[in-house]
Amino acid sequence: MSNVVNLEVEITDLLRRHGSLSVAFLTRFLNERGIFxxxxxVERTLRKLVEQKKVEAFYTNGNKRKHYRLR
Structure with a gap:
């Protein structure tokens, strides 16, 4: 369970630092930080964060990729 909490903290830190990001960029940045x-x-953790209303999901410019940002 501590790995999930750690992943949630890392994702919120990345979103705070970079603004809105897609799942692909979040995964890439986490792997660069050494969190494989x-x-x-990442998608499963983001769904939990959306349910907790810490993060919101949205679509940009008509492309079909979800982006996530802090609320």
Missing amino acids: CTRQK
Whole structure:
């Protein structure tokens, strides 16, 4: 369970630092920080953060990729 909490903290830190990001960029930045995780794990964690209303999901410019930002 502590790994999930750590991943949540890292994701919120990245969103605070970079603004809005897609899952692909979040996964890339996490892997560059040394936190090796898959895209599916990042998506699962983001869904939990959206349910907790800490993060919001939105679409930009008509492309079909979700972006996430802090509330």
